[in-house]
Amino acid sequence: MPSLHASILLAVLLLAAAGTVACSSSEPGAPPSTPAEPGKEKSNVPSTAGYSALVPVPVRAAAAPGAAWVLAPGTRIHTAPGSAEAAGVGEFLAGLLRRATGYPLPVEASDAPAGITLALEPGALDHDGEEGYRLDVTAAGVAIRAARPAGLFFGVATLRQLLPAAVESAAGAQADGWTVPGGSVADRPRYAYRGFSLDLARHYFTPAETRRFVDHLARYKFNTLHLHLTDDQGWRIAIDGRPNLTGVGAATQVGGGPGGFWTQDDYRAVVAYAAERFVTVVPEIDMPGHTNAALVAYPELGCDGGTYTPYTGVKVGFSALCVDSEKTYAFVDEVVGQIAALTPGPYLHIGGDEAHTLPKDAYARFMARAQSVVERHGKRVMAWHQLADAAPVPGAVLEYWNQSGKDADRVAAAARGGAKVVLAPADHTYLDMAYAGGERLGLTWAGTVDVRQSYEWEPATHLDGVPQDAVLGVEAALWGETVTSVADAEYLVFPRLAGVAETAWSPRDARDWDGFRGRLAAQAAYWDAAGIGYAKRL
Template sequence: MRPHHRTPRLLGTLLLMAAAGLSLAVGSAPAATGPVAEPLGRVIPAPASVEPAGSPYRITRGTHIRVDDSPAARQVGEYLAGVLRPSTGYPLPVTTHGSGGIRLRLDGGRFGDEGYRLDSGPSGVTITARKPAGLFHGVQTLRQLLPASVEKKTAQPGPWTVAGGTIKDSPRYAYRGAMLDVSRHFFTVAQVKRYIDELALYKINTLHLHLSDDQGWRIAVDSWPRLATYGGSTEVGGGEGGHYTKAQYQEIVRYAASRYLEVVPEIDMPGHTNAALASYPELNCDGVAPPLYTGTDVGFSSLCVPKQVTYDFLDDVIRELAAITPGRYIHIGGDEAHSTSHDDYVKFMDRVQPIVAKYGKTVIAWHQITGAHPVKGALAQYWGLDDTSAAEKAQVAKAAQNGTGLILSPADRFYLDMKYTEDTPLGQDWAGLVEVQRSYDWDPGAYLPGVPASAIAGVEAPLWTETIVRNADIDYMAFPRLPGVAELGWSPASTHDWNAYRVRLAAQGPRWEAMGIGYYRSPQVPWPTR
């Protein structure tokens, strides 16, 4: 959606007022004790159009959540009620009848697949969308318009007011992802679900699961059972590892879908394959299985490109994975294949990509695939740096010019496992130190020279887990950088301004605290005093 012509100026005015500590309430009701409504302009990702107007709406014990008579709309309504009931203490019944209150409405208007319109005034709040995903994203905006204490799991005093006005919104890019590496360290279904909920708050719509690597194979494959039972039996540092049964993986997929995220599973190949090679000797060129690996080096392993059993193996794996993955994509890795010759790499990719297509899926691979022959429709995920060689960038640009779509994940901007500073207790620094401003302050549409803007499918923030073990580790490395990733993927480029963004980001701190998210209090952000 083209942003409203007044949007950048209006957002800037709102945010400068916020930075100065001035009230942003427009036409608000008489002041009440307790938390106040967040201004319309404080949302992350920044909406395409914000028009404050009139008096606010106040959620009360008598508020209903009214939905269209469809299962999808009711599901979004129940989700919203589940967020609001614990903190408000209100019953908030979900109904298809009545008037006023909070209205979730499906309409065939010009909102796109994920866009929405939010109208707030004294009589109620209405979220209108063409598709249920748009309703869900509108609900995330509504959450941010309520006081941060709405996120708590116990009853809070309120009042629960929503500033008056209209937001019209739709995303810049269709692909807005986050990757969780469950191979270096294994994360349970419950832990993955928790991360999904955090991603959903900022309108991320893709969860990329890195399911195999040298240190562990994390998905059950019936035709090759030792992949999971043996290849998944350890992790970095020698822990017990783990794997998902097919039922557990499908539970993750279902849960993600309920939050309007699509799961993209990755089986990395031909490198990053020691867990598979250790599980089945015949996958090695010399027929000898290496020991399981619990270190953090890369580039030493490779499937045996000349052997037919390699492709029989991958056909089975992709077939079984595709059958339990309703999403469009399967990620085939392809990075750091240092133990595979260039010629073998090209031959390998030429044989594997048609297998993915055979089972009805579209290929995603790391950007090294642009040195081979990406099939029509494939997406290449760029993880290079600002100072990656001009030749490598030109190779990626040429593929983009020839029709290969790009997902941008520059490691020195978007890798959530990079340290913020030298003193960050977690993470790595091989791509550099990535403070919050560096992560946010760039434009995906103009990042790679020679790449047509139309070739950018979207953005993704990977979180590799060599040093990440607990939920608290995920939270600390993802927050506060993840919302900036989401904003670069969702919001119009005209709204991107670091000085304004850092004020909006600071306002998220109390919300994360209410949600139990322990975050890095970057000195670049003017966090509220605790």
């Protein structure tokens, strides 16, 4: 049963439902047109029960009153024959439903039209892209169709929101009379990169806690988990041949405490767990700054020959590797090589921000060599947008984190030179910013960021001079300066994570605050059922 607060939020939903977007004259449920360039998509989501509450808002959706489907104890899940990935999506869905209902829900490879069908239709649905999907609900069953398995998975994410909120519960045997309202959805993402960055360095999160965040991403169609694995306060990943990185460098965090680290097997397991949910892991080894933990472990990586002490504060910009020492580049090669070998995804993030103690030319020399190491180990360079000052290699991805368009000219120049851009503006997507002044949790260096400010911004025009086709996507970030627990983290992340999800996935014209506020209200019951902590704000 939803909490009192959830009930209040649902009342807000009913009041706000009229704000749902209806912008296109296309037939509801008709195939989407060829994808437009970012910022020019159209949407048609009429204000209908069930389908008007989806987050992120889909490209098109329509209800079919009187055609509801009933989930029954004998329901079967049918997956595309011959596709192990489609079978994996079926098992994922079955796992959710078995936990909540106690029903057996066998998964079988067949084309049967009844029950729940996950069908792959390459060719016919190629124009929906790798992640688009169609969902149709009739009295006979639920059919999710896509060109690729990722699309099936994101269709399942939509189905979760059409089921009662108890689908997210682990209590079991609650499904008597569960129905899915009749209707259809035709959907695809706006941006290819939809990310969330988790800071393990300032506050250590265990592999199990990180998997919990992967589950949060899966609910809202994110496809990237960026792991900030190293910083001044801690080194969180084991590197063969460098035992002091974890034996010494991992032994603390902001405010003190024991810190912690992952073994390489821990990392592999999280990567595999994420991949099952179509989330790609992007590892970050921050350098040449943000390196005090590495310097404590191996002082010879610094230039001054002195000793370094563990750091538990929150200041930035005071540490740097010795950029003219070959010992540094041997270290970079060892670390990057091992992380690259552990990571099946295409990107390896090398940080590159706030190296304030280095002259500009020294910074540029280091980043040139670090980029070449990443490429030599078969990965695509990703870095913070300061890489724009150091000749990004062709195809590099710059992650913009500043606020109010600062540094836009530098990023725009790099984009015109062929770099891609992921937008993570601190005054909109940094979820470690406080909701309001005077709170225990959250920082305010980028101002306070309430739910509305986190939602109301436009990626396509956020940075003057950056071409729309250079914007690869959007990322939310949770930095750990004030975080001491998963409960703290979830309070800061929810409900704002849902807004970032919609910014990254949904058509530009479908997004408006009044409509989103109502749809967001409906999510509270699902969070309550799943045991997710959240800030009770709209």
